[in-house]
Amino acid sequence: GENVEQHPSTLSVQEGDSAVIKCTYSDSASNYFPWYKQELGKRPQLIIDIRSNVGEKKDQRIAVTLNKTAKHFSLHITETQPEDSAVYFCAASNYKLTFGKGTLLTVNP
């Protein structure tokens, strides 16, 4: 089955800096790669996703890149703000989502 590795497990940045979270996956059949933000006690919220026929996607301060050959995908957040602080999960999907273990992002004011 699919295996998703996510790094780092914790990330602390200063407000205004960029944050990068990286994931790898194992199943070449995976064709959909979403990123979720989860605040304490809340459901995962989709923040951006990318499909396997696209290499990069951007939405304001958030971007995702995908390297299908290397089975890597990354989340980039620019101009971080304190409200970006949360746990971020990557996932890979063929017909079901397999999640990484999460990254706790702390943005210090």
Place this chain on the structure above:
Amino acid sequence: GAGVSQTPSNKVTEKGKYVELRCDPISGHTALYWYRQSLGQGPEFLIYFQGTGAADDSGLPNDRFFAVRPEGSVSTLKIQRTERGDSAVYLCASRPGTGDFGYTFGSGTRLTVV
């Protein structure tokens, strides 16, 4: 409905008891998923329904766990002889169907086994 609804939002039960968790997906969504999220971990896949049938139940941890979706809409996750290790948030998600990746998650049921 407007979103995926899960009930109850919280459930406290004694070790050894039976519990049922309910998921009401978005109307018309044929694909339904159950996930379990333990503290500090990512959601772990339990079971996937396409319509009324369980297309993949490989994530169910043991035979104490069972799920049904008899009419292809509402699903119930059933846990027998609960153990303290079953304590977690149980998340349900639905999406329109094959080829559409728009997963929508419910708010989850926090199960605590004491």
